[in-house]
Amino acid sequence: MNVLFVASECAPFVKTGGLADVIGAVPKALKAHDVSVRVLIPAYTALKPHLKAGKKMLAFDALFGGPAQVIAVQAEGLDLLLLDAPHLYDRPGSPYLGTDGQDWPDNDLRFAALAFAGAQVGRNGVKGWQPDVINVHDWQAGLVPAYLQQSDAAAPPVITTIHNIAFQGVYDASHLETLHLKKTQFTSEGIEYWGHISFLKAGLALADKITTVSPTYAAELLTPDFGMGMDGLLRARQGDLSGILNGIDLDAWNPATDTRLPAVYSARSLKGKATNKAAVEKRFGLKTGPGPLFCVISRLTEQKGLDLLLECLPHLTGAGGRLAVLGTGDPSLERAFMKAGSDFSGAVGTIIGYDEDLSHLLQGGSDAILIPSRFEPCGLTQLYGLRYGTLPVVARTGGLADTVIDANEAALTAGNCATGFQHPPGDATMLGHAIGRACTLFRQHPKTWAGMMRRAMAHPVGWDTSAAAYLGVYRAALTG
Numbered sequence: 001m002n003v004l005f006v007a008s009e010c011a012p013f014v015k016t017g018g019l020a021d022v023i024g025a026v027p028k029a030l031k032a033h034d035v036s037v038r039v040l041i042p043a044y045t046a047l048k049p050h051l052k053a054g055k056k057m058l059a060f061d062a063l064f065g066g067p068a069q070v071i072a073v074q075a076e077g078l079d080l081l082l083l084d085a086p087h088l089y090d091r092p093g094s095p096y097l098g099t100d101g102q103d104w105p106d107n108d109l110r111f112a113a114l115a116f117a118g119a120q121v122g123r124n125g126v127k128g129w130q131p132d133v134i135n136v137h138d139w140q141a142g143l144v145p146a147y148l149q150q151s152d153a154a155a156p157p158v159i160t161t162i163h164n165i166a167f168q169g170v171y172d173a174s175h176l177e178t179l180h181l182k183k184t185q186f187t188s189e190g191i192e193y194w195g196h197i198s199f200l201k202a203g204l205a206l207a208d209k210i211t212t213v214s215p216t217y218a219a220e221l222l223t224p225d226f227g228m229g230m231d232g233l234l235r236a237r238q239g240d241l242s243g244i245l246n247g248i249d250l251d252a253w254n255p256a257t258d259t260r261l262p263a264v265y266s267a268r269s270l271k272g273k274a275t276n277k278a279a280v281e282k283r284f285g286l287k288t289g290p291g292p293l294f295c296v297i298s299r300l301t302e303q304k305g306l307d308l309l310l311e312c313l314p315h316l317t318g319a320g321g322r323l324a325v326l327g328t329g330d331p332s333l334e335r336a337f338m339k340a341g342s343d344f345s346g347a348v349g350t351i352i353g354y355d356e357d358l359s360h361l362l363q364g365g366s367d368a369i370l371i372p373s374r375f376e377p378c379g380l381t382q383l384y385g386l387r388y389g390t391l392p393v394v395a396r397t398g399g400l401a402d403t404v405i406d407a408n409e410a411a412l413t414a415g416n417c418a419t420g421f422q423h424p425p426g427d428a429t430m431l432g433h434a435i436g437r438a439c440t441l442f443r444q445h446p447k448t449w450a451g452m453m454r455r456a457m458a459h460p461v462g463w464d465t466s467a468a469a470y471l472g473v474y475r476a477a478l479t480g
């Protein structure tokens with residue numbers, strides 16, 4: 001089977017968050033099931049060097065304001081289709097934001113162009129390769145089925161995957177014409193969303209099947225609290241919606257071979273973790289202490305619930321814990337964590353920024369990772385944490401609820417099947433309680449903690465099962 005992915009990020013080429021990790025990993029996992037995936041992504045400036053070695057597949061004289069081409073490139077084990085449209089993508093900054101930290105003002109055109117090209121490749125294929133299904137990811141690719149709908153020509157079925165429903169690509173209805181959308185499509189069954197255009201709404205309303213990244217998030221999305229305005233539509237399409245848990249790239253994230261760690265280690269020999277811990281302490285200016293070394297690796301946003309963690313710092317440090325924070329995002333949270341670094345000097349250390357190497361060091365050197373999200377479609381850092389024996393302390397929501405087994409009395413008594421700690425989301429007191437439980441277990445029951453580390457490291461976090469589940473959805477879409 002041939003599958004076209006359309007997405008705005010793909011690791012290791014361009015990454016601002018978990019979407020990139022998934023787009024970079026699923027095609028490799030699907031290969032084992034005889035599925036050939038090609039990934040259509042914009043040729044941002046960082047990807048330009050790859051164009052030279054590529055083959056031209058398709059050309060547009062004018063794609064939303066300028067000429068464009070689709071170039072096929074093989075790199076890092078992936079088959080990429082790079083949408084080279086310099087007027088839209090060749091600029092400094094992130095895929096979504098300029099160097100001033102603001103959204104690019106033409107993001108609607110930029111991602112409409114991606115979807116338009118996705119619809120073309122989806123319908124007509126590229127030299128020698130024709131997709132059987134199209135899997136679009138998040139709002140940036142949401143318009144693909146809307147553009148396919150504009151022609152009567154046969155097209156492959158579309159599967160829309162929701163990585164985060166908080167981002168919906170909502171634009172003024174006056175953009176309809178510049179986005180090459182038809183007035184007849186501007187209906188509540190199509191792309192219209194409360195009087196505006198929503199790229200994600202289009203992807204959800206017009207796709208053949210919908211997936212999201214964990215079973216619990218799939219259920220949560222049907223409720224007003226989590227559905228963020230799309231819950232009614234999703235309830236109506238419940239029969240077409242499934243939750244497929246994210247996995248991780250087991251080669252890129254392996255403590256036994258990770259070249260970014262000062263010392264490698266495994267469940268059999270955990271010694272290297274202490275060397276890594278010392279490196280984390282040095283890098284974040286932390287003193288040694290009796291309690292666990294917690295870390296945070298995150299976008300600093302409302303979603304991630306890290307404002308709740310700020311409230312818990314007296315409790316965390318009072319229990320002998322220490323905290324290393326790596327993150328970037330909301331300026332007020334960045335300032336608050338920098339201030340915490342000086343208020344709790346030696347016990348809390350903050351580095352503001354996005355640093356892939358440092359994220360590996362933190363997973364390799366910390367005792368536990370904190371993920372107190374208000375909502376979390378799946379989450380990947382808890383999966384990296386499991387693989388690295390860095391016990392996740394997570395809010396019981398979305399994929400966090402599906403992947404971490406809480407060290408409650410029942411789990412500890414039943415021969416201990418726990419791999420981490422859970423707490424109800426959105427409540428600092430309950431987060432503080434989970435942190436307290438982790439500190440007590442670490443200090444008073446080191447053997448139980450070590451057992452949990454080994455169990456966490458053995459927990460299956462690869463893509464095998466989930467890749468088969470994606471294949472099942474593709475087959476279901478094909479058979480209608």
Ligand SMILES: Nc1ncnc2c1ncn2[C@@H]1O[C@H](COP(=O)(O)OP(=O)(O)O[C@H]2O[C@H](CO)[C@@H](O)[C@H](O)[C@H]2O)[C@@H](O)[C@H]1O
Binds near residue numbers: 378
């Ligand atoms: N400052 C920093 N420096 C280095 N690395 C950093 C970093 N901040 C974050 N990262 C990395 O970015 C990724 C974050 O992925 P997550 O899945 O945890 O959340 P995100 O909200 O981005 O993804 C959304 O999409 C994914 C994919 O489906 C869902 O798992 C998730 O729930 C959903 O919110 C991880 O690889 C993490 O290590």
